[in-house]
Amino acid sequence: MASSVFFTHSHCYSSKPSSLVFRQVGVGPTSLRFSSSHVASVAAMAMDSSAKVIDGKSVAKQIRDEITAEVSRMRESIGVIPGLAVILVGDRKDSATYVRNKKKACESVGINSLEANLPEDSTEEEVLNYIAGYNDDPSVHGILVQLPLPSHMNEQNILNAVRIEKDVDGFHPLNIGRLAMRGREPLFVPCTPKGCIELLHRYNASIKGKRAVVIGRSNIVGMPAALLLQREDATVSIVHSRTSNPEEIIRQADIIIAAVGQANMVRGSWIKPGAVIIDVGINPVEDPNSPRGYKLVGDVCYEEAIRIASAVTPVPGGVGPTTIAMLLQNTLISAKRVHHFE
Numbered sequence: 001m002a003s004s005v006f007f008t009h010s011h012c013y014s015s016k017p018s019s020l021v022f023r024q025v026g027v028g029p030t031s032l033r034f035s036s037s038h039v040a041s042v043a044a045m046a047m048d049s050s051a052k053v054i055d056g057k058s059v060a061k062q063i064r065d066e067i068t069a070e071v072s073r074m075r076e077s078i079g080v081i082p083g084l085a086v087i088l089v090g091d092r093k094d095s096a097t098y099v100r101n102k103k104k105a106c107e108s109v110g111i112n113s114l115e116a117n118l119p120e121d122s123t124e125e126e127v128l129n130y131i132a133g134y135n136d137d138p139s140v141h142g143i144l145v146q147l148p149l150p151s152h153m154n155e156q157n158i159l160n161a162v163r164i165e166k167d168v169d170g171f172h173p174l175n176i177g178r179l180a181m182r183g184r185e186p187l188f189v190p191c192t193p194k195g196c197i198e199l200l201h202r203y204n205a206s207i208k209g210k211r212a213v214v215i216g217r218s219n220i221v222g223m224p225a226a227l228l229l230q231r232e233d234a235t236v237s238i239v240h241s242r243t244s245n246p247e248e249i250i251r252q253a254d255i256i257i258a259a260v261g262q263a264n265m266v267r268g269s270w271i272k273p274g275a276v277i278i279d280v281g282i283n284p285v286e287d288p289n290s291p292r293g294y295k296l297v298g299d300v301c302y303e304e305a306i307r308i309a310s311a312v313t314p315v316p317g318g319v320g321p322t323t324i325a326m327l328l329q330n331t332l333i334s335a336k337r338v339h340h341f342e
């Protein structure tokens with residue numbers, strides 16, 4: 001999702017001999033569960049099953065069920081249905097897919113969805129006109145401008161035009177500013193980082209007092225994720241393209257949030273045994289065995305991580321579905337707030 005590119009690993013060598021993986025794992029506390037007489041392959045298998053896959057799909061389903069109940073309670077008691085407007089400019093295939101998924105998700109919980117599809121060569125003014133219309137429309141409680149925008153548009157101008165009360169993406173600078181300040185509360189927390197924290201909570205990963213590393217410092221994921229972790233009382237480091245010793249810092253982390261957009265960048269040997277890993281990356285890599293010709297992988301080498309971490313989010317099926325669930329949650333929060341519905 002994020003764009004900086006700073007390491008060169010493009011493959012996850014899952015065919016590594018398991019004895020090597022075992023030695024890496026063996027330095028950590030999890031190895032205490034196994035006597036040294038166990039053969040490596042047995043231990044590796046046992047550790048495989050002891051690492052948890054964090055099932056973002058099922059967490060998202062759970063959250064959608066909670067939202068469905070709240071949406072109907074709201075409709076029945078005050079007759080209001082939350083509404084989300086999505087603006088898509090251009091015809092990027094991935095953006096079209098995400099927007100379609102968001103629309104489907106809205107339908108599944110009873111949220112109204114409106115969609116504006118503008119051509120790639122639209123002017124900034126045309127986009128601003130749509131935003132103004134949705135800003136004034138009382139049936140719209142959330143406005144999302146799908147990113148990235150075409151390069152001839154000024155993203156900042158456009159995002160600033162969204163009324164802060166409808167900024168369900170949480171990208172408005174005032175929302176980010178409040179997120180960064182102690183004792184202040186943003187109106188909305190950005191969906192992807194919020195989903196990352198939700199996954200940690202729902203898997204009972206403790207955050208308070210833990211060392212967390214966020215890899216990547218984008219405005220939409222890395223930076224707000226670091227702020228959220230800090231609000232949860234973690235000790236947070238941010239590793240980025242100019243960090244001189246990233247592996248050393250990452251290896252100390254109890255919690256890793258990876259959001260750089262580089263396939264399989266984080267290797268098993270960088271991971272502290274027992275760490276919890278939230279992998280935000282969604283990177284297409286060539287795969288002749290897939291009907292599409294490619295498959296999606298994360299920023300973390302999953303096959304290596306699952307042997308060393310205590311829990312890992314898969315890609316797909318991890319952070320992505322949770323992100324969409326958070327968008328629905330933010331839309332519901334917005335509708336409740338404007339109608340003073342508790």
Ligand SMILES: Nc1nc(=O)c2c([nH]1)NC[C@@H]1CN(c3ccc(C(=O)N[C@@H](CCC(=O)O)C(=O)O)cc3)C=[N+]21
Pocket residue numbers: 001097098101144145146147148169191192282296315316317318319320321323324
């Ligand atoms: N204004 C704005 N807000 C966003 O929240 C926003 C955006 N722009 N631009 C693009 C990124 C990306 N993003 C995703 C959401 C869900 C999945 C998702 O559900 N992925 C599935 C399926 C992936 C697939 O199969 O294609 C999964 O990971 O399991 C992925 C990516 C939201 N973004």
